[in-house]
Amino acid sequence: MVSVKFFAQLREVTGTEGLQINAADLNGVFVELAKQYPEDVIAQLRGDNVRVAINQELVNGNPALVAGDEVALLPPVTGG
Amino acid sequence: MDSRVQIQVAEFDVASIYQEVREESAGQAGAIVTFVGLVRDRNEIAGDGAAVDTLTLEHYPGMTERSIAVILEQAQSRWPVPWIRVVHRVGELTPSEQIVLVMVGSAHREAAFAAAEFIMDYLKTDAVLWKRERTGLGQTWLKSTAQDAVRAEKWRQPGS
Numbered sequence: 572m573v574s575v576k577f578f579a580q581l582r583e584v585t586g587t588e589g590l591q592i593n594a595a596d597l598n599g600v601f602v603e604l605a606k607q608y609p610e611d612v613i614a615q616l617r618g619d620n621v622r623v624a625i626n627q628e629l630v631n632g633n634p635a636l637v638a639g640d641e642v643a644l645l646p647p648v649t650g651g
Numbered sequence: 652m653d654s655r656v657q658i659q660v661a662e663f664d665v666a667s668i669y670q671e672v673r674e675e676s677a678g679q680a681g682a683i684v685t686f687v688g689l690v691r692d693r694n695e696i697a698g699d700g701a702a703v704d705t706l707t708l709e710h711y712p713g714m715t716e717r718s719i720a721v722i723l724e725q726a727q728s729r730w731p732v733p734w735i736r737v738v739h740r741v742g743e744l745t746p747s748e749q750i751v752l753v754m755v756g757s758a759h760r761e762a763a764f765a766a767a768e769f770i771m772d773y774l775k776t777d778a779v780l781w782k783r784e785r786t787g788l789g790q791t792w793l794k795s796t797a798q799d800a801v802r803a804e805k806w807r808q809p810g811s
Binding site (some may be wrong): 576578579580582624627643645646647648649650651 | 688708709711713714717739750751771774775776777778779780781782783792793794795799
């Protein structure tokens, strides 16, 4: 199991701060999420402007995951 | 965790942080630049000019602190600014409240001013934080502005 976390507007559209799912890589996370959320939500989670962090490090592509990994979906930031 | 970076719900006291930096840099710093960002009472970003009731900031504990520490490292690789403090508040804030503090000490003012501006520009584009604004018209997650991106980008130009 990996832990998936949602922030800001992505937390609101999914209605949760996070969940646990079984996935061997990042694409697998989205396959599992697609079973739980409608297409319009998945489109937002997979948006071009959404960055993905694994264990708090930004990643690209389709990295492999191991049990206990934390996958975070981060919408565009607005600090300062 | 980087002791120069503090993410907190609580209000911060500029005078006590200034005193800390003064003591830490005593005799060596010739300049301390302090910037404080405040919550405005009008929505300018969404363009509707509605009165702002609250501004709520969300963060990702751990990653947010590190994203700011990276900005400080970049600043210190460009300017001799040994003394830095960043305090960023999270949670629900109301107009006129303090959101962010950037304090930079250096031997000379030029580096302190430049580094403080650099840090603020990158807090806007790179710090892992999200702002939601509530007005009488509803609530919305703010988008970063094109101006923010331009300000951060200008530091990447040769000669900047």
